[in-house]
Amino acid sequence: MRIGLLTDGGYPYASGESRLWCDRLVRGLAQHEFDLFALSRSAEQEAQGWVQLPPQVSRVRTAPLWTADEDTLGLHAPRGLIPRLLTGGGARTYGRRERRRFITHFTALATSVCATGASGGERGGSGAAVRCADPQFTDAMFTEGLYGLAELACEHGGLPAALRSETALRILEAACRAPGTGRTVQTATVPDLLSFAAALDRVLRPLSLDWYDEESLGAVDLCHAASGGAAALPGLLAKRFFGVPLLVTEHAVQLRAHYLAGSGTPVSAPVRALLANFHGQLATEVYRQAALITPGNTHARRWQERCGAEPAKVRTVYPGMESGRFAVLGESEDDGGPDTLVWVGRIEPAKDLIALLHAFAEVRRAEPDARLRIIGAAAQGSEGATYLAHCRALADQLFPDEAADAHAVGDSPVSFEDIGGAEVPDLAQAYAAGGVVVLSSVVEGFPISLVEAMFCGRATVSTDVGAVVEVIGGTGLVVPPRNPRALAEACLALLRDPERRARLGAAARARALELFTVEQNLAAFRGIYLELISQAPVRRAPEPAAGGPRPFATPPEAHVLGLWPEPGDEPAPGTAGRTPSWAAQEVGAGACGAGDGDA
Numbered sequence: 070m071r072i073g074l075l076t077d078g079g080y081p082y083a084s085g086e087s088r089l090w091c092d093r094l095v096r097g098l099a100q101h102e103f104d105l106f107a108l109s110r111s112a113e114q115e116a117q118g119w120v121q122l123p124p125q126v127s128r129v130r131t132a133p134l135w136t137a138d139e140d141t142l143g144l145h146a147p148r149g150l151i152p153r154l155l156t157g158g159g160a161r162t163y164g165r166r167e168r169r170r171f172i173t174h175f176t177a178l179a180t181s182v183c184a185t186g187a188s189g190g191e192r193g194g195s196g197a198a199v200r201c202a203d204p205q206f207t208d209a210m211f212t213e214g215l216y217g218l219a220e221l222a223c224e225h226g227g228l229p230a231a232l233r234s235e236t237a238l239r240i241l242e243a244a245c246r247a248p249g250t251g252r253t254v255q256t257a258t259v260p261d262l263l264s265f266a267a268a269l270d271r272v273l274r275p276l277s278l279d280w281y282d283e284e285s286l287g288a289v290d291l292c293h294a295a296s297g298g299a300a301a302l303p304g305l306l307a308k309r310f311f312g313v314p315l316l317v318t319e320h321a322v323q324l325r326a327h328y329l330a331g332s333g334t335p336v337s338a339p340v341r342a343l344l345a346n347f348h349g350q351l352a353t354e355v356y357r358q359a360a361l362i363t364p365g366n367t368h369a370r371r372w373q374e375r376c377g378a379e380p381a382k383v384r385t386v387y388p389g390m391e392s393g394r395f396a397v398l399g400e401s402e403d404d405g406g407p408d409t410l411v412w413v414g415r416i417e418p419a420k421d422l423i424a425l426l427h428a429f430a431e432v433r434r435a436e437p438d439a440r441l442r443i444i445g446a447a448a449q450g451s452e453g454a455t456y457l458a459h460c461r462a463l464a465d466q467l468f469p470d471e472a473a474d475a476h477a478v479g480d481s482p483v484s485f486e487d488i489g490g491a492e493v494p495d496l497a498q499a500y501a502a503g504g505v506v507v508l509s510s511v512v513e514g515f516p517i518s519l520v521e522a523m524f525c526g527r528a529t530v531s532t533d534v535g536a537v538v539e540v541i542g543g544t545g546l547v548v549p550p551r552n553p554r555a556l557a558e559a560c561l562a563l564l565r566d567p568e569r570r571a572r573l574g575a576a577a578r579a580r581a582l583e584l585f586t587v588e589q590n591l592a593a594f595r596g597i598y599l600e601l602i603s604q605a606p607v608r609r610a611p612e613p614a615a616g617g618p619r620p621f622a623t624p625p626e627a628h629v630l631g632l633w634p635e636p637g638d639e640p641a642p643g644t645a646g647r648t649p650s651w652a653a654q655e656v657g658a659g660a661c662g663a664g665d666g667d668a
Contacts, residue, residue, distance in 0.1 A: 070602050071102045071127075073289035073307065077300035078110035081119040081129060087295045087320065088120070090388055090590075096123050097591040101598065104289055105129040106280055106303055112136075130285065132278050134271050134299060163227055170221050171231050172240065178214025179244035181207040183254050185346040211350045215276075219306050222277045229277055232270040238262055245339075254346075257339035264336060265343045272347070275302040287311040290602055293318065294355075298348065301355045308358055314601050315358055320365035320388050321514040322352075322372040353377040360601050363594075366515050366536035384597070388515060389590025392582060395524035398497050399578045404504045405527070407567055409440045410560055411503030413496075414518045417448035421532075422460045424553045425509040426483065430467050431557035433482060436564060441483045444499045461485060500525040504570055505563045510534050511550045519545075523581035528573040530559040540585075544577035 074080070080091035095103050103126045109115050112135065122129070163171060185207050222228035231237060238259070244250070245257045257265075280286050280303055292304035293316045307313040336344075356362060356378035363386040364370040370383055392399075405411070410429065414420055422443065429441045443460075447453035464483040486493050493499050500506060506522035506529045513535035520540060522529050529545035531537050538547055546563065548555040563570050583589075 070290040070598065071104065071288065072098075072598070073104050073106055073286055073292045073304075073313070075106050075292060075294040075300045075303050077108045077134075077296055077298060078114065079107075079295060081105055081107060081122055081126075082109060082114050083117040083120050084114055090320070091295055092120060093389060093391075093587050094591070094594060095126060097587065098595060098598070099123070099125050101125065102127050104285075106286065107131045108275065108299055109133045110135055130278075130280055132274065132280075134274050163225065163231060167221065167225050167227075168236070170217070172236065174214045174217030174221065175231075175237055176214070176240050176244070177210045178218065179240050180247070181210035181214065181350060182343060182346045183241075183244040183247065183250045184210075185350055207350070208353065212354060215305075215351075215354065216309060218273070219276045219309075223281055223306075223310075226277065229270055229274065232273065233266060237266055241266060245343075251342065253338050253342045257343070258337075261337050261339045261343075264340045268340070268344055269347065272299055272351075273302075275299055276306070278303070281306055281310055283311075286313065289313055290605070291316060291598060296320075297322065297352055297355050301359075302351075305355065305358055312605075314360040314605055315355075316361050316363065316597065316601060317355060317359045318363045318365070318386070319369055319373065322364070322369050322376075349376065356382075360604075361597060363597065367539050368536040369514070386590060386593045386597075387585050389587035390517070390520055390524070390585055392524045392586050394495075395497050395500070395521065398501050399524055399526040403501060404567065404570065405501050406440075407504050408436065408438045408564060409442060409503035410505050410507050410564075411500065411527075412441070412443045412445075412507050412509070413499045413521070414445045414508075415448050415453075416443070416445050416457045416460065417453050418456050419510055419512040421509045421511045421551065422456075423463060424511075424551055424556065425507060426460065426463050426467055428509070428553035428556035428560065429483065431554065432560050432564070433468070435557075435561055439482065439564060440503075442486060442502050443484065444486045444488060444493055444502065446487055457485070496521065497525065500527055504528070504567075505530060505560060507556070507560065508532060508537065509550075509556060513537060516540055520581055520585050523577035523585075526574040526578040528563050528570040529577065530556065530563065532556070541577075542580055544573055544580050546573075 074091065074095070076087065076091060079087040080095075082088065105122075105126060105128070107129065109131060112133075115133070119129075185204075218228060241262045242257075242259075245254050245262070286292065286303060286307040287310065289307070290313070292307050292313050294301040294304045295318055297317060297319050301315070301317055304313075304315040304317070308315050352373075353376055356373060356376060359378075359382065362373055362378050362383045364373055364383065365386065365388045367385055370385055373383060374380055410432070412420075412422070412425060416422065425441075425443075429439070432439050432441075447457040464481065464485075468481050468483050470481050488494075488496060488499055493502065500522050504527070506519075506525075506527045508516060508519055508529065508531035510516070510532055511534060513532075515536050516531070519529060519531055519537065523540075523544065529541065531541065531545060531547055532550040532552075533547050534550050541547060546559040548559050563573075
């Protein structure tokens, strides 16, 4: 079958989120054909280029979300010769009729975003205020506005300019001041509204792309969004315009990531509230329209269900990880040294190395020969470098260089090392450097470093955040976050008991090989693809008048009882006439958009 893989800031670019997972998925399901529809996040990401693509990737369409240039390649241009001649082939300003449509749809979108989240104490007493705060009403207004703007952009283009116009700003201001909005939203100033309009333009940029025709997203059998948010927007429109089923995979819930990122940004409270309301509404609509949702862990699943995902449509599929490079270490009897703790990861504030250093100070008081090896690089940006310098300074303060006598050179029991050096040439050697692997995070999604340690057969001590308990499953020790004393006691318990370390390490490796390998991930999605496509309605064309029946015109699955809708069944809304590519007789004319710009 033909899969439309939707990504945001990742595959096929050489950097970004979910890049490795998407590459393994595409390479592992070689029996399917993949069309990539990728959104880029920065000029630096585009400059780094793409990874080498396998032959089953038949086409790549890309579009940037980081530029404000309306004439960027990939934005929808007006159809037809005369409109192209009049506008120069690019986007244009709206006429009177299009302006009225934009005002209607954008007003509905702004009303839903501004009214969402207002508590009972923040609402006015009028009937209009109560109605605006009703979740069903705001959901209906959001979908009306979103799909109305998408249809307008598909037919006429010009949406980015309209979203940055004075008309849009006045609509946002009126919606913020209307009864039923929250107090925080009502305090929005003109600079706040300008910031929100710019952010909204970037998030809604996929509505203006030329991907929505029978030769692009209309030609795929299934849309698979590698994340929620902006990446899922093309999938929503493909379902609405062509009836293509949508599968959404989230290893880290986009809404949660937005909340965490927004808390550290310099934007004002009204802008954060408006963006949170918009992303919450978008997540609800994505989960409502998805045929199936596959979170990467139960922690993400709880977030999705809280945001409106139906439990019956949610199926946990753990992300697959390569276990082969850890096989030699995992099957060996090397315990890595009975007195060494190892931390492996990206150094940033969320990892809470400060608590780890304070915990190790207590470990040293009880076990003077203990050592701590912190292996990893600082996160990109000034924050990561500053945090690493702070951790080094704290380590120097807590553990001054020690020497055996007055003539020996001092040595610190804490070391900061990078992977690729002489002592730690690769990732497997990083986990081989100690007998106990420690995770001290205060914020964590799916703990990749913990799974890698389990593949290596290492006993672990970790904090109870994110999906840690779900991943560990009783094969390691778990303590509360931000509790150095509890962390130290757990580390001491394993350092003093080599038999328990070996027993937990063996159990951890067995659990990781059962649940977290690439093979189990591919097997799960292989079955999900077949399940979803078997439920898609098929339009059976009449047999040709001359020449007899065409061989293989009908897939063999169509003869299996109970899988395919009968001719008299009512199809789902928006899916009438939907034909998978492998059952299609002809390809119709494009529904909207030029469809050029293939990579």
